[in-house]
Amino acid sequence: MIRFIALLIFSTLFLLILGPFFPYPIMMVGIFVLAYLVGGNGITSFLAGGLSFGFVWFFMAVYISLASNSTLPSKMAELMGVENSNLLWLATAILGFLLGAFSALSGSLLRNILKKKRDEGIYRF
């Protein structure tokens, strides 16, 4: 649980602070590294990485929509064949979740493999 919360907080802060400066694939690598460092199990990493990424993207999309009061979200929704522009918030959130979740899962699984290897090594000596 503590690892879940730790990863959630670290990734959220990471995404909020560095997100504006780097394209999202770089952020995926970041989440991957964070998940590796925090070292939660597969499920906690998947959920923590996904929720933080999804939440940050969702929060930003909603924030921009409200702050700008622009008609662009509904124009884009129409252009993309989506009926309601609120669905774009959801789409952004889901996409963010997937990107974050799989990045974090990969990081956690890598740690799992390497940790095992190291253990084996120690055992041999």
Add this chain to the structure above:
Amino acid sequence: MKYIGFALTLIITISLGVALSLQFGSVPPLGKLLDPNHGFWQNAYTEDQLAEDELTIEGLSAPVKIDYDEDLIPHIFAQNEEDLYRAQGYVTAKHRLWQMEFQTMAAAGRVSEIVGEIALDLDRMTRRKGLPFAAEQGLEFLEKNDPETFKLVNAYAAGVNQYINELSAAHLPIEYKILNYRPEEWSAYKSILLLKYMADMLVNDRDLEYTNLRNVLGEELMDKLFPLFPEENDPVIEADKSWDFEPMQVSIPDSISFPDEDVFVKTMIQPEPGIGSNNWAVSGSKTQSGKPILANDPHLGLNLPSLWYAMQLTTPNHSVKGATLPGALGVISGFNENIAWGVTNATRDTRDWYAIQFRREDRTEYLYNDQWIQSTFRIEEIKIKGQADYLDTIVYTHHGPIVYDKNFRSDRKDTNFALKWTAHMPSNEQRTFLLLNKGQNHQDYIGALDNYTSPAQNFVFASASGDIALKVQGRFPLKWENQGKFLMDGNDPKMEWKEFIPNEHNAATLNPSRGFVSSANQHSVDPSYPYYVFDNSFEHYRNRRLNHRLSVLTNIRIEDMMNLQFDNFNLHAAEALPAMLTLVQLDSAVILNDEKSTYISQLSNWDYHTNPDQTEPTLFDIWWKHLNKSIWQDLLELDQPIVLPNKYQTVRLLTKEPESTLFDLKATETIESAKFHVQASFDSMLLEVGRIREEKGEYNWASFKNTTVQHLVPNFKSFSHTGVHTGGGAGILNATSGRHGASWRMVVELGEEPQAFGIYPGGQSGNPGSRFYDNFLKKWANGEYIKFNLRKEEDKQNLLFSTTLKPQS
């Protein structure tokens, strides 16, 4: 197992990351687009939310201040012209980058790079017409002959490039994000290309269609249906003007033989009939204030982002305001403290075609003056999105490029038509506008116009000192009668252009006694003008309405000129409908039929106005369309491209010679007269109106004509506006039809301080997410204007925000 699990997850992760940043077919890269930090969400901010107080701009010699008023119109205050145009480039790019680049891509024949193979035919046509070639000529001319302008055009380009270089992924215009590409470097070449693109948009010719028509109709009927001057000619330069120059002599060849074979090529799309513009100036003797008033409304395709971008450009020596073309320097239609000017298209046949005979299939030599001359090849490399490049070889003769040949729009091996066009010649249109921007009097205006070649324009002028003037300016070849009206023989030197009409002989007028000057794309002159003036697309209705109104109006105020720009009177209907109603009622069954007689009485009571809620304009429009089609159906059924007689000539035939044999259809055994066509088309109209009423429930004019202001990418429907509620139509002073109309309306009263008003169907921002993207549209549709006076640097009212551009220290 763990390894497999990791590998699998990693593959999914990487695939997600990669796949979402790629474009699949027309589906944009979704990850990039939805990323709230860099995707479309960032385009939701309006310009004032992103306002910057200070920016550093390389190459400036002194600080430049930009005041944006409440409509996001920038007022640029610079210390010298080089700084001014550098700032103009920077600011224009900031608000219109995607559009200015897209338009020059179109002008260069590079649309396929952005949208794929669908645009290949268009790109090939653009290149075959020689637009990139023409811009290269223009640039070379500028570099060699006008270093001053060249320097300014380069400063503008540097300003644009500075913006492009510092553009963050987040603030990239949304079209780039959706279409998944990035802006490239701007250059002086692109500014010139844009002006050539305007020439292409505004110039047309029907030489190949006329060649076919002459074969079908014969010379006599051609002259009757396509006369050089109409019966009621109401030209740009007043008909009673006496010409104060000794005309050049034209030597007419002893024997003229035009190639007389039918031409089967898919000819290029021509500017729509009814596209055009109005401009006029009334002298102080006719106005309430005693000061001259000038008005201009160029009619073009209605698009978003808007074609025009309003700006004020100020240095310590001059202050000018008006409509700019994103990509070109200075103001195109506007005013300064001393003068005002505006443009309409002075359509004239400056594009001619020559049939070329080559020696061998390799087309390296062609026949000219019975000798074999070397041709040159220009290989155009057209990049296509997602596909291999397309190479198009274009053969150039001394006449110009071969547009139509076996590789392009012709099935015949021996078709080789070369295009001769004034736009290909070295010229310096940019200088004309730079000089007009700081002009102070009539002499400056004439001096500025001397640099102007193509597309020929009617330049209207008024000055604070009380002058009004109009000049038809362009580079016009000195032609013998009928030269260039048809396809010509490229071998025969007699068919060639030799000299040009000197600028001083171009038709012009200054302070005519009638107290006004005006133009609406009609014939430039009266037959007394000593040079051959021919074009197929002269206007016959707006000009007469305009001149009639201007001659009866007295004590004119600015509002009267605004009302005239928004005048919805349909002169064509007023002249055609009474005859149509008379003819249709010759059939007694029509009068007895309830439905028919209702429509007839409705039309009989029509005031010929085309206000948005009226239904009569719809009835007339549909009726006329069917009538025209019915009368000319024999011509329409021909395989080869032709052009129909214009509606003015058709109306004359209908009213003056209703029994003419021209009304007879060859395919039928009976002999038809005008009555037959009028009655048949009336029935077609009933059917169509019935269908419209069933489908839409209404058939008022605005809903029927469906005025649409369309994004430059037509697929981006939600960035466009359809069904704009406004009146007018083609051939009407308020020339707002379905897709065309007044793209800019300006009225200026000169005086101590010019009083100006302007509007256009769009907004200052090119960003569909901004509230300034289309905020002028509603006002424009209602015939309203925004106050458009010159601003001083110290003015504080209606200020949205200010930005200072600082030189690099």
